[in-house]
Amino acid sequence: MKAPRTLLKSIGIGVAVIVILVVYAYGFRVTKVNFKETRSEDRLIVLARILRALAHPDIIEYEQEETDVYLPFFLPCPEVEVVIQKPDKSRPYLTSSVSCGDSKETIFLEGFNFEPGSKGPINFITASDVKLQLGNFEADSEGHFQLDIRLPTRQPVAEAQTIRATARVNVGAPKFTETAKATWDKIIETIFLALLATTIGTALAIPVSFLAARNLMTEVKSSLTSIAFTIIGWPLGIFFGYWANRLISEWSSPIASHLIGTIATVIVAPILAYMLIRWALPQEELGVPKKTLQAARMITLALSVVIMILMLQQAALLAFKLGQVLIDPLGPFGFLGNFVSQLGDVIQIITPLIVALIGGGALGSITSTFGQNISDRLAGNTVKIINLISAAAAGALLFALIGAVINWFYQIDNPAAIYYWPAGMGALIGLILALMSTAKDPLPIGITVYFIMRTILNAIRSVEPLVMVIVFVAWVGIGPFAGALALSLHTIAALAKLYSEQVESILPGPLEAITATGANRLQTIMYAVVPQIIPPYISFTMYRWDINVRMSTIIGFAGGGGIGFLLQQNINLLAYRAASAQMSPSPLLWLQWIM
Amino acid sequence: MLEIKNLTKIYEGGVKALDKVSFNVEKWEFLAVIGLSGSGKSTLLRCINRLVEPTEGQILWNGVDLTKASQDEMRHIRRKIGMVFQQFNLVSRSKVITNVLAGRLGYVNPVMSLFNRFPQEDLKMALKEMDRVGIANQAYKRADELSGGQQQRVGIARAMMQDPEIILADEPVASLDPVLAHSIMQYLEKINSEEGVMVICSLHFLDLVHRYADRAIALNEGKLMFDGSPKDIDDVKFKEIYGKEAERIG
Numbered sequence: 001m002k003a004p005r006t007l008l009k010s011i012g013i014g015v016a017v018i019v020i021l022v023v024y025a026y027g028f029r030v031t032k033v034n035f036k037e038t039r040s041e042d043r044l045i046v047l048a049r050i051l052r053a054l055a056h057p058d059i060i061e062y063e064q065e066e067t068d069v070y071l072p073f074f075l076p077c078p079e080v081e082v083v084i085q086k087p088d089k090s091r092p093y094l095t096s097s098v099s100c101g102d103s104k105e106t107i108f109l110e111g112f113n114f115e116p117g118s119k120g121p122i123n124f125i126t127a128s129d130v131k132l133q134l135g136n137f138e139a140d141s142e143g144h145f146q147l148d149i150r151l152p153t154r155q156p157v158a159e160a161q162t163i164r165a166t167a168r169v170n171v172g173a174p175k176f177t178e179t180a181k182a183t184w185d186k187i188i189e190t191i192f193l194a195l196l197a198t199t200i201g202t203a204l205a206i207p208v209s210f211l212a213a214r215n216l217m218t219e220v221k222s223s224l225t226s227i228a229f230t231i232i233g234w235p236l237g238i239f240f241g242y243w244a245n246r247l248i249s250e251w252s253s254p255i256a257s258h259l260i261g262t263i264a265t266v267i268v269a270p271i272l273a274y275m276l277i278r279w280a281l282p283q284e285e286l287g288v289p290k291k292t293l294q295a296a297r298m299i300t301l302a303l304s305v306v307i308m309i310l311m312l313q314q315a316a317l318l319a320f321k322l323g324q325v326l327i328d329p330l331g332p333f334g335f336l337g338n339f340v341s342q343l344g345d346v347i348q349i350i351t352p353l354i355v356a357l358i359g360g361g362a363l364g365s366i367t368s369t370f371g372q373n374i375s376d377r378l379a380g381n382t383v384k385i386i387n388l389i390s391a392a393a394a395g396a397l398l399f400a401l402i403g404a405v406i407n408w409f410y411q412i413d414n415p416a417a418i419y420y421w422p423a424g425m426g427a428l429i430g431l432i433l434a435l436m437s438t439a440k441d442p443l444p445i446g447i448t449v450y451f452i453m454r455t456i457l458n459a460i461r462s463v464e465p466l467v468m469v470i471v472f473v474a475w476v477g478i479g480p481f482a483g484a485l486a487l488s489l490h491t492i493a494a495l496a497k498l499y500s501e502q503v504e505s506i507l508p509g510p511l512e513a514i515t516a517t518g519a520n521r522l523q524t525i526m527y528a529v530v531p532q533i534i535p536p537y538i539s540f541t542m543y544r545w546d547i548n549v550r551m552s553t554i555i556g557f558a559g560g561g562g563i564g565f566l567l568q569q570n571i572n573l574l575a576y577r578a579a580s581a582q583m584s585p586s587p588l589l590w591l592q593w594i595m
Numbered sequence: 596m597l598e599i600k601n602l603t604k605i606y607e608g609g610v611k612a613l614d615k616v617s618f619n620v621e622k623w624e625f626l627a628v629i630g631l632s633g634s635g636k637s638t639l640l641r642c643i644n645r646l647v648e649p650t651e652g653q654i655l656w657n658g659v660d661l662t663k664a665s666q667d668e669m670r671h672i673r674r675k676i677g678m679v680f681q682q683f684n685l686v687s688r689s690k691v692i693t694n695v696l697a698g699r700l701g702y703v704n705p706v707m708s709l710f711n712r713f714p715q716e717d718l719k720m721a722l723k724e725m726d727r728v729g730i731a732n733q734a735y736k737r738a739d740e741l742s743g744g745q746q747q748r749v750g751i752a753r754a755m756m757q758d759p760e761i762i763l764a765d766e767p768v769a770s771l772d773p774v775l776a777h778s779i780m781q782y783l784e785k786i787n788s789e790e791g792v793m794v795i796c797s798l799h800f801l802d803l804v805h806r807y808a809d810r811a812i813a814l815n816e817g818k819l820m821f822d823g824s825p826k827d828i829d830d831v832k833f834k835e836i837y838g839k840e841a842e843r844i845g
């Protein structure tokens with residue numbers, strides 16, 4: 001009874017061992033493991049040279065004094081004996097075992113009276129003044145050195161040629177090399193690149209992380225009517241927002257052309273907007289406001305949004321101009337002016353985007369509420385009919401938009417394939433959904449958003465920043481800015497995932513308690529979620545900053561600026577001492593951060 | 596007046612936590628909810644402010660059916676229903692005063708509240724409420740630096756900030772020692788008798804029920820087993836509520 005099982009077991013183990021062996025054997029083959037190569041003498045010499053170069057980073061140099069010492073030499077030996085003058089023994093001099101020799105012959109060379117510790121190359125200088133390096137010497141404490149050198153292969157020449165020893169001594173204080181200075185500049189660049197990427201990444205990862213947190217999203221449910229209306233509302237709102245931004249900037253161009261107008265707007269607009277908002281959003285609201293009052297408030301809010309858009313535009317313009325003006329007068333602090341102007345520029349670039357998103361959000365939430373009201377108030381059958389229509393429309397719109405995006409990438413440019421078919425399919429899906437669901441049932445839209453968000457984040461995270469930087473380099477050119485953008489994107493995806501896991505692990509009690517007070521969702525998140533996640537968020541951000549500093553070193557390899565750019569160049573040029581200078585700051589950096 | 600009619604809750608796993616429960620509560624009343632662990636007390640309380648969505652039935656409050664209220668309407672209604680929890684459910688890393696002020700979130704301007712700005716009157720009110728439960732001098736400590744009894748008082752102050760007409764208390768004293776339990780119950784009693792706030796409080800100890808409640812209802816596996824004065828819980832009723840093997844203590 002027992003025997004077969006043991007046998008089976010040993011066979012199993014035997015098979016497992018064989019399988020493992022085969023796996024490793026194959027692994028050796030594909031990784032081209034070659035231990036013979038590791039023992040090859042040539043390789044070892046090269047390796048030693050590189051390691052030594054790496055151990056001598058090109059950071060510090062001295063002012064050097066050079067002394068050339070000459071020794072006449074015949075190559076090959078002349079027919080008639082030539083008397084060589086005795087060297088002046090009060091100064092550095094060279095002697096050789098023979099005064100003439102043939103190509104490739106090894107001779108013994110000695111030097112005397114050199115500056116102790118001086119070193120340098122030994123060259124053979126031909127009659128036609130070509131320099132051939134024969135070796136290097138280093139004088140001992142008595143100023144003496146000796147070494148074997150091998151004569152070069154040259155055409156025979158009758159007259160005397162020269163062996164030259166160039167003795168170099170360090171004089172004066174050590175100073176930083178050009179490489180060190182360039183490296184330092186790049187270190188600064190690298191650190192700020194990482195800082196920027198971490199900041200942008202963190203700022204965007206926080207809101208995204210809430211959308212990717214299961215516990216917050218499962219509760220979000222909406223009726224189909226509301227969802228369909230929202231899907232229609234968002235793109236329309238984005239369009240309106242974009243259009244409103246254009247309109248406002250065109251309409252305000254007379255203001256923008258005068259500096260006074262711009263400054264006045266930047267000062268007056270926020271005050272006005274604040275007062276309007278103060279009225280539209282009263283400090284405390286005890287009862288439920290009347291419909292007319294609500295409408296008046298909506299209009300006021302819309303007005304204040306317009307004013308704020310105007311302010312944003314003008315502020316961006318002002319910052320841009322002001323920064324430009326300030327660069328020169330600020331002298332060494334001109335970078336501050338540049339910063340202000342760049343900031344203005346960034347705001348100018350992203351204002352349309354922000355306004356479009358605000359428009360989308362606003363219209364989206366209005367249509368969402370409207371849809372929810374319809375489904376809450378109207379009779380089941382009416383809601384069903386509205387659902388059928390709106391879900392079909394929403395599906396069509398959504399799929400047509402997706403079609404448009406795909407078309408942008410693949411340039412199919414066939415309206416049937418990119419608009420009509422997808423729209424039809426979307427409409428069909430919407431119809432089916434509306435038919436299958438009970439008219440007023442809340443659908444789990446939150447968890448759907450959660451899954452979509454997770455998928456997008458995973459997709460972005462799986463792309464190496466090194467690859468992303470290639471895309472950004474194409475967009476904004478080679479340099480640290482491209483690197484910062486690529487790292488930011490990766491940081492968003494990576495941090496949002498870590499963050500959302502923290503949100504998922506919060507205590508549900510406070511969340512419940514705050515919800516029970518009648519707080520809205522945003523307030524609940526601010527008061528119950530945020531305090532619980534601040535410490536892990538900070539530690540994850542620090543951890544990411546750590547990663548970003550390291551990654552920003554590598555990202556230069558793909559044109560993303562920072563120290564990697566120099567490092568790659570020097571590695572390609574086989575300038576290992578310079579490369580070493582660029583590698584050595586990294587450990588230093590870490591030391592700093594650990595302390 | 597709060598009228599609960601045929602309230603049923605079936606959780607997603609199929610557990611019937613409430614089974615056609617019907618009862619009324621008057622304004623000014625202090626109602627105790629008793630029953631074994633798992634009998635559905637928490638579910639009942641959470642259905643009233645719809646932290647848990649009821650499956651069937653009606654909850655009429657002054658004639659308005661809460662089960663039909665939209666999410667927006669429900670937010671407005673929740674402002675008037677304070678809740679106190681067994682685990683206090685304070686935001687432990689926030690200051691005591693912030694926890695108390697959170698009770699005003701339904702009333703204040705949502706934008707300002709995101710920046711932790713509250714109107715002056717609310718600050719005064721918070722101090723008054725903290726004073727009522729004797730924790731005014733702890734206002735600027737972190738909530739988790741307080742003892743259990745103090746934390747529950749913060750919980751009560753938070754609920755009172757809502758200017759509530761109902762307080763739902765889910766085993767408010769189950770994690771406190773008997774002395775503290777009495778002091779917390781006395782606060783609830785005071786709020787009930789002085790401010791006329793309806794209190795619905797689930798309790799595990801019958802002596803607390805006898806001492807503080809005007810009326811008691813009992814649940815067993817989601818079914819209403821008893822509705823009447825605490826005095827009327829005799830040995831027969833007791834066995835119905837808590838099962839045949841249960842022994843009366845104290």
Ligand SMILES: Nc1ncnc2c1ncn2[C@@H]1O[C@H](COP(=O)(O)OP(=O)(O)OP(=O)(O)O)[C@@H](O)[C@H]1O
Pocket residue numbers: 606607608610611612630631632633634635636637638639
């Ligand atoms: N979120 C949930 N999902 C599924 N089942 C649940 C959920 N919450 C509670 N239940 C179940 O519903 C029943 C009633 O639970 P409830 O928490 O209301 O009881 P309780 O009387 O408050 O108990 P305790 O005295 O232990 O607090 C229990 O069987 C419980 O397992």
Ligand SMILES: [Mg+2]
Pocket residue numbers: 636637638765766
């Ligand atoms: Mg309970």
